Amino acid sequence: MKSPIPDYLDEVLEDLRSDTGGATAQYIPELAAADPDRLAAAITTTSGATYTAGDVGTEFSIQSISKPFAYAAALMDRGLEKVLSSVGVEPSGEAFNELSLEGGTHRPKNPMINAGAITTHSLLVGRGAAQASRVEHVLDLFSRLAGRTLRVDEEVCASELAEADRNLAIAHMLRTYGVLEDDPHDVVEGYTRQCSILVGVRDLSMMSATLATGGVQPVTGERVMTPEVARQVMAVMAAAGMYDAAGDWLTRVGIPAKSGVAGGMVGVLPDQVGIGTLSPRLDEHGNSRRGSEIFARLSRDMGMHLF
């Protein structure tokens, strides 16, 4: 007999298959060409059981979902005080690719928007660190979070770098304010490589379940981060993970979450589960449309609301 969770997940996915609204990300050619019908979900409990449904074998680039995990890496590398001096923790209420700097300090408002994530990437390892060492560092951390060896999709990376004017402009602005201490081109290239790491929904549910446990990977048993770092990451995801839809999301769905333009999403319920979903059609905020709906259903049907 099948366990009730995968049956339920299959049902949710079947209900959503007829929703063909939204479109793949158009500003990165490699993502625009993705199969828009892909649909998948995975839930990993803090005790390490994983339930999946749909296109579980499909790999896609992690994109902005890398941001909370790279933030964790920067917190471990540089400490909370240094990271806070460069990147704030306030919701921006604006789109992910707005500059959204704070008035006095010129810090990006949070690490979930591009300005904050580019700055966060520049904090990895140490000042002036080589691009390759920063990329290796996040790749190693993400692999330990997922419980398997991950890799960068160089084609997605090249495709995005060819259209990276906006991120380069953001990075140059950050440099003029002294927020970015390293070369803007080098940092944007490293950040884009970070965004191009390939994952599947099972990886995403494992990565977020590691946040849910307070930093211990639930299958390998490795302590990947401290409880304090996990808490900081989950709190920032709750405040700013869904960009200009963050308040609506937290009240209506109540699961701290992060989306990516390739159509992935992660969500985390502390001490309970990590969730990963995939559906490449995006809504007007750049969040996965059917992915958001899977989360809304889990919140409603399974009582998975924080409050």
Ligand code: DON
């Ligand atoms: O910086 C970018 O444009 C992408 N690499 C990531 C953006 C992203 O995933 C926004 N998320 N919804």
